Amino acid sequence: MYPYTSFCGKAVRSFARRAAPRCAPGVALFGSLLGALLAAPAAHAALGGAPMPTPAGASVSTLSAAAAAAAAGNASAAARAAVQGAASGASTPPAYTVQQTTLANGTVVREYLTQAGTVFGVAWDGPQMPNLATLLGSYFPQYTAGVKASHAAGRVRGPGVVENPNVVVHSGGHMGAFSGQAWLPQALPAGVSASDIQ
Numbered sequence: 001m002y003p004y005t006s007f008c009g010k011a012v013r014s015f016a017r018r019a020a021p022r023c024a025p026g027v028a029l030f031g032s033l034l035g036a037l038l039a040a041p042a043a044h045a046a047l048g049g050a051p052m053p054t055p056a057g058a059s060v061s062t063l064s065a066a067a068a069a070a071a072a073g074n075a076s077a078a079a080r081a082a083v084q085g086a087a088s089g090a091s092t093p094p095a096y097t098v099q100q101t102t103l104a105n106g107t108v109v110r111e112y113l114t115q116a117g118t119v120f121g122v123a124w125d126g127p128q129m130p131n132l133a134t135l136l137g138s139y140f141p142q143y144t145a146g147v148k149a150s151h152a153a154g155r156v157r158g159p160g161v162v163e164n165p166n167v168v169v170h171s172g173g174h175m176g177a178f179s180g181q182a183w184l185p186q187a188l189p190a191g192v193s194a195s196d197i198q
Contacts, residue, residue: 046111046119046122046134046135046136046137047119047120047121047122047135047136047137047138047139047167047182047183047184048118048119048120048137048138048139048184048187049118049119049137049138050117050118050119051099051111051113051117051119052101052109052111052134052135054101055101055103055104056104057103057104058101058102058103058104059101059102060099060100060101060102061099061100062097062098062099062100063097063098063099063100063110064094064097064098065094065095065096065097065098065196067098068097068098068100068110068112094115095114095115095189095190095191095192096112096113096114096115096120096189096192097112097113098110098111098112098113099111099113103126103128103130105126105127105128106126106127106128107124107125107126107127107128107129107130107178108124108125108126109122109123109124109130109135110122110123110124110197110198111135112183112192112196112197114187114189115189118187120183120184120187120188120189120192121181121182121183121184121188121194121196121197122135122136122181122182122183122197123179123180123181123182123197123198124178124179124180124181125177125178125179125180126177126178126179127176127177127178128178129171129173129178132171135182136167136169136182139166139167139169139182139184142162142164142166142167143162143167143169143182146162146163146164146169147160147162150162160172165185165186166184166185166186167182167183167184167185168181168182168183168184168185168194169181169182170182181194181197181198182197183197
C-alpha cells in the first residue's frame with residue numbers, strides 16, 4: 001500500500017516503548033493506538049465508491065428500497081418506495097438497493113447503492129461501532145476534521161454530527177447501542193431523501 005506505513009508504525013511503537021517508563025500510562029497507550037492506526041492497511045472505499053468488502057464472520061443480503069425501509073422501521077420511506085415502484089411500473093429499475101451486512105459482533109450496516117452500484121449513503125446500528133474509516137472511505141478525513149472542529153468549539157462531546165456540502169454524518173449512542181447515518185447530499189438519487197437512510 002503505502003511504503004511509509006510500516007516505518008511510521010515501527011517508529012511510533014518504538015516511541016511508546018521508550019516513553020512508557022517515563023510517561024503516564026495514557027501517553028504510552030496513545031502512542032500504541034497511533035501506531036496501530038498508522039500501520040493499518042488503507043481502507044477500501046465505501047461512501048462514494050463500491051460497497052465495503054465483507055468482513056470475516058459477517059452475513060450479507062441485498063434488499064429493495066421498500067424492504068430496507070421496512071427493516072429499519074421507516075414506515076414513511078417504505079410507503080414512498082412502494083408507491084414509486086407501483087407508479088414506475090415493472091420496467092423501471094428502483095432508485096436504489098441496499099446491501100445489508102450483519103457483522104460478527106451483531107452490528108448491522110446498511111449501504112445504500114445507486115443503480116450503478118455506488119454507495120451514496122450508509123446507516124448502522126448495534127452493540128459496537130463499525131469501522132467508520134472503512135464505511136466513509138475518502139470522506140473519513142472530512143468527518144474527523146468536522147468532529148475535531150466541533151469539539152474545539154465546545155459544541156459536541158461524543159462522536160457527534162458533521163454536516164457540510166460534501167458529506168453529512170450523524171453518529172451517536174452509548175456502550176452497547178450505537179447508531180448513525182452518513183450520506184452524500186449531491187449523490188442522492190431523484191426521489192430519495194436523507195430520511196430514507198436509516
